[in-house]
Amino acid sequence: xxxxxxxxxxxxxxxxxxxxxxxxxxxxxxxxxxxxxxxxxxxxxxxxxxxxxxxxxxxxxxxxxxxxxxxxxxxxxxxxxxxxxxxxxxxxxxxxxxxxxxxxxxxxxxxxxxxxxxxxxxxxxxxxxxxxxxxxxxxxxxxxxxxxxxxxxxxxxxxxxxxxxxxxxxxxxxxxxxxxxxxxxxxxxxxxxxxxxxxxxxxx
Amino acid sequence: xxxxxxxxxxxxxxxxxxxxxxxxxxxxxxxxxxxxxxxxxxxxxxxxxxxxxxxxxxxxxxxxxxxxxxxxxxxxxxxxxxxxxxxxxxxxxxxxxxxxxxxxxxxxxxxxxxxxxxxxxxxxxxxxxxxxxxxxxxxxxxxxxxxxxxxxxxxxxxxxxxxxxxxxxxxxxxxxxxxxxxxxxxxxxxxxxxxxxxxxxxxxxxxxxxxxxxxxxxxxxxxxxxxxxxxxxxxxxxxxxxxxxxxxxxxxxxxxxxxxxxxxxxxxxxxxxxxxxxxxxxxxxxxxxxxxxxxxxxxxxxxxxxxxxxxxxxxxxxxxxxxxxxxxxxxxxxxxxxxxxxxxxxxxxxxxxxxxxxxxxxxxxxxxxxxxxxxxxxxxxxxxxxxxxxxxxxxxxxxxxxxxx
Numbered sequence: 001x002x003x004x005x006x007x008x009x010x011x012x013x014x015x016x017x018x019x020x021x022x023x024x025x026x027x028x029x030x031x032x033x034x035x036x037x038x039x040x041x042x043x044x045x046x047x048x049x050x051x052x053x054x055x056x057x058x059x060x061x062x063x064x065x066x067x068x069x070x071x072x073x074x075x076x077x078x079x080x081x082x083x084x085x086x087x088x089x090x091x092x093x094x095x096x097x098x099x100x101x102x103x104x105x106x107x108x109x110x111x112x113x114x115x116x117x118x119x120x121x122x123x124x125x126x127x128x129x130x131x132x133x134x135x136x137x138x139x140x141x142x143x144x145x146x147x148x149x150x151x152x153x154x155x156x157x158x159x160x161x162x163x164x165x166x167x168x169x170x171x172x173x174x175x176x177x178x179x180x181x182x183x184x185x186x187x188x189x190x191x192x193x194x195x196x197x198x199x200x201x202x203x204x
Numbered sequence: 205x206x207x208x209x210x211x212x213x214x215x216x217x218x219x220x221x222x223x224x225x226x227x228x229x230x231x232x233x234x235x236x237x238x239x240x241x242x243x244x245x246x247x248x249x250x251x252x253x254x255x256x257x258x259x260x261x262x263x264x265x266x267x268x269x270x271x272x273x274x275x276x277x278x279x280x281x282x283x284x285x286x287x288x289x290x291x292x293x294x295x296x297x298x299x300x301x302x303x304x305x306x307x308x309x310x311x312x313x314x315x316x317x318x319x320x321x322x323x324x325x326x327x328x329x330x331x332x333x334x335x336x337x338x339x340x341x342x343x344x345x346x347x348x349x350x351x352x353x354x355x356x357x358x359x360x361x362x363x364x365x366x367x368x369x370x371x372x373x374x375x376x377x378x379x380x381x382x383x384x385x386x387x388x389x390x391x392x393x394x395x396x397x398x399x400x401x402x403x404x405x406x407x408x409x410x411x412x413x414x415x416x417x418x419x420x421x422x423x424x425x426x427x428x429x430x431x432x433x434x435x436x437x438x439x440x441x442x443x444x445x446x447x448x449x450x451x452x453x454x455x456x457x458x459x460x461x462x463x464x465x466x467x468x469x470x471x472x473x474x475x476x477x478x479x480x481x482x483x484x485x486x487x488x489x490x491x492x493x494x495x496x497x498x499x500x501x502x503x504x505x506x507x508x509x510x511x512x513x514x515x516x517x518x519x520x521x522x523x524x525x526x527x528x529x530x531x532x533x534x535x536x537x538x539x540x541x542x543x544x545x546x547x548x549x550x551x552x553x554x555x556x557x558x559x560x561x562x563x564x565x566x567x568x569x570x571x572x573x574x575x576x577x578x579x580x581x582x583x584x585x586x587x588x589x590x591x592x593x594x595x596x597x598x599x600x601x602x603x604x605x606x607x608x609x
Contacts, residue, residue: 022261059254066255066284070305087256087284094256128247138575139252166252166303167233168376175230 021088023058028096031089038077044103049149055102059139061094062087073164105145109191117188120181124173134192139166144192152186234376235537237399239452246452250536251575253303257284257600263578267566270605273521276564279593279604280317283308286595286602288382288432288511289585290332290339292354297585298322298339299595299602300332302380307332307341309357310602322360323350330432331383331393340416342381342393345371347414367419370395372406378430378448382511387441390415390422394445396430401450401475401484409474411445411465425465427472427496433512433583438526440555442466446509446530447499449478451537458482460509461499462530464555470497501557507543508534511583511595519590520607526551529563529592531581541576544568546584546594546605564594564605 032043035053039045043053053061067073068082069090085093109117121127121134129140136142143151157163158174159182165171177185231237235250260278268276285301286308292298299308299319307329309322323329323341331342339350341363347370348363371379378396386392390413397409404410411425411434424443434445443465449458458478473480473496475487480498483491503509512530527550532543546564549557567579580598587593591606 022259059252063252063255087282088259090256091259125245128245129249161230167235168230169233169236172230172232172236 023088023091023095025092025095025099028092028094031093032096034081035093042100042103043097044100045147045150046106048107048147049153051147051150052102052145053097054100056097056142057136057138057140058091058094058098060136060141061097062090063139065090065093067164072166102142102145104193105147105190107145107148107187107190109187113184113187116184120185121188129169134189143189146190148186148190151190152182155182155185231376234378234399235451237376238401238450243452247574248537248539251577251580251598253285253580253598254600255284255303257282258598260599260601263599263601264566264569267569267578268564268603269566270564273607273609275606275608277604277606279602280310280319281599281601283310283319283602284600285597286600287330287582287597288332289583289593289595289602290334291585291587292334292339293337294354295588296354296357297593297602298332298334300330300341302328302330302597305329311357320357322353322357328380330380333383333385333391335385340366340383340385340391342383342391344379344381345369345374347381347383347391347393349416366391366416367414367421370407373398377402377408380432382432382434384434384436384443386413386443387436388413392424392434392443394428394431394434396428396432397474400452401486403475403487411443422468424468425463425470425472427474427476428463429474431463432510433530435513435528437555438514438516442555444500444512444514444528446503446512447472448508449505450475450484451506453478453485454505455538455540456505459499459502459505460507460534462501462503462509462512462528462549462557463497464500471495472497472499500555501549501560503530503547503560504532504535504542506535506538507532508536509547510581511585513584513586515586515592517586517588517590517592520592523550524548529584531584531594533580533582533597541568541571544577544580546581546592564603567596 038050039053045052065082068078131137134144158170260281270276283299285304286299287302288300290298297310305326306321307323308319310317310319326343328344329341333340337352339353341348346368347366349366350361375398377398381393384392392413395407395410397404409428411428412421413424414421428447430448431445445463447461449460475484476491477483477488477493477496479502481493509530510533515524515527527548530547532545535541535543544567545562548561548563550559552558567577570576579596582595582597585593591604594603
């Protein structure tokens with residue numbers, strides 16, 4: 001049994017699973033109204049510590065909402081926010097945010113980190129999972145142009161083994177990173193604007 | 205380089221199991237372990253399931269094809285991560301999960317299936333078997349029993365432990381379990397290998413059995429990397445099981461395999477020899493495959509066979525009697541993808557394989573795409589009416605295959 005349930009509605013949503021409705025972008029848009037306060041209108045965040053959701057892969061979004069609800073991934077605001085959501089709600093929200101065009105990032109990479117950041121993403125083969133241009137795929141997030149303080153907190157969390165990690169791969173990858181390297185990666189990735197530029201950070 | 209040094213570190217860590225020093229490196233996920241430096245640039249990766257499930261309405265269900273006379277339909281949905289299935293005496297279908305912590309119960313109410321979460325907060329409750337009113341559940345570290353559960357689906361009884369401490373090292377690896385009830389009244393299950401290609405320790409890389417009354421463990425078979433499907437031949441009562449071979453050697457080798465256990469204590473080769481005839485480049489250097497027992501059938505490389513059951517129902521045509529159905533959940537570790545079918549194995553009277561062919565196809569959409577499939581067959585189960593259920597953990601759906609003349 002789940003502990004700390006907020007109410008009967010959440011209990012029903014959590015314990016009874018039924019014929020699932022098709023994921024609905026419009027229903028997701030309406031359910032997403034509450035998300036805008038932190039994640040920005042249309043899921044394009046303007047807070048450096050809060051991630052943008054716009055244009056993220058749907059499977060990544062629904063998966064993270066699930067992890068927040070089930071407390072595989074703990075976060076003081078998101079875990080309670082996800083508590084009342086059913087799986088269908090999560091699929092609707094994921095369909096909606098995945099359909100929104102991501103705004104270009106405001107962050108501008110410092111010139112000295114352009115090359116060093118690129119080299120680090122090559123060294124750690126970030127594109128292997130995060131895909132060409134670090135645009136994300138399937139259950140793996142788009143990190144190109146993501147908010148810098150959010151990226152920094154995640155990388156530090158992986159290094160400290162405090163960030164939830166479905167298979168341990170990011171935790172493993174983050175272990176050899178120095179604090180300085182994390183800063184370089186964040187500065188570089190947060191400023192990635194176009195897939196074509198980021199694609200140069202590929203496997204060649 | 206990085207992967208190799210970590211693999212070596214893992215081996216030495218396993219040798220000094222009780223070392224107090226905290227390792228500096230984090231272990232790689234088991235799917236990455238043993239990836240050779242030559243493949244370091246490979247972008248092959250396993251596919252993650254939809255943690256919230258997917259609605260059948262959002263999926264190309266009409267692509268599913270079975271032989272003439274057979275019908276395929278969605279039987280139940282809304283069970284994210286649905287894997288192993290077991291049927292209760294009163295018709296409840298119990299469904300286990302691996303990445304979630306839930307066991308579902310599906311009850312048929314006037315032709316409509318109602319699914320609900322029955323048990324929560326378990327550790328990879330993948331293995332399920334129902335016997336004489338009791339549901340047995342195999343978690344990563346233990347096997348438990350829930351007596352009389354079908355009478356109290358709304359208020360399940362407390363778990364009683366059959367056997368515990370099956371995963372004392374708590375390392376990454378293939379430790380989710382399949383569970384089967386043997387004709388001897390013992391519970392059969394796997395303990396997989398702790399990585400892709402690693403020297404096993406403890407009771408790893410084995411098929412085990414436990415007497416549920418006494419909790420005494422016995423080794424049934426060794427050298428088994430990861431078996432998550434097993435069943436007993438309806439006539440000979442011998443144990444058969446599927447097994448996943450190692451990754452990162454090549455697209456076409458080694459094959460995943462089907463095994464027949466004709467005596468207790470057979471050794472099927474892991475980590476020294478794969479598919480009965482292919483020495484491992486590292487662990488098999490100074491060993492011969494002749495030393496080990498060979499598989500009965502090579503199933504294809506990387507196709508990830510999970511559930512397998514003998515067909516002993518009354519619905520399908522007579523030639524299906526005692527055939528084996530095998531669900532393929534892969535491939536991922538292959539440049540051009542294959543698999544994602546439910547296969548049919550026909551045996552002759554001596555138990556030799558006479559035919560191996562696809563039975564249910566259509567999950568694989570584009571062998572070169574990433575992902576290449578829209579669904580993944582996980583377990584197969586013969587219902588009491590003779591129809592075949594197929595679980596799909598990618599989407600949390602169960603399909604039913606039936607036959608009408």
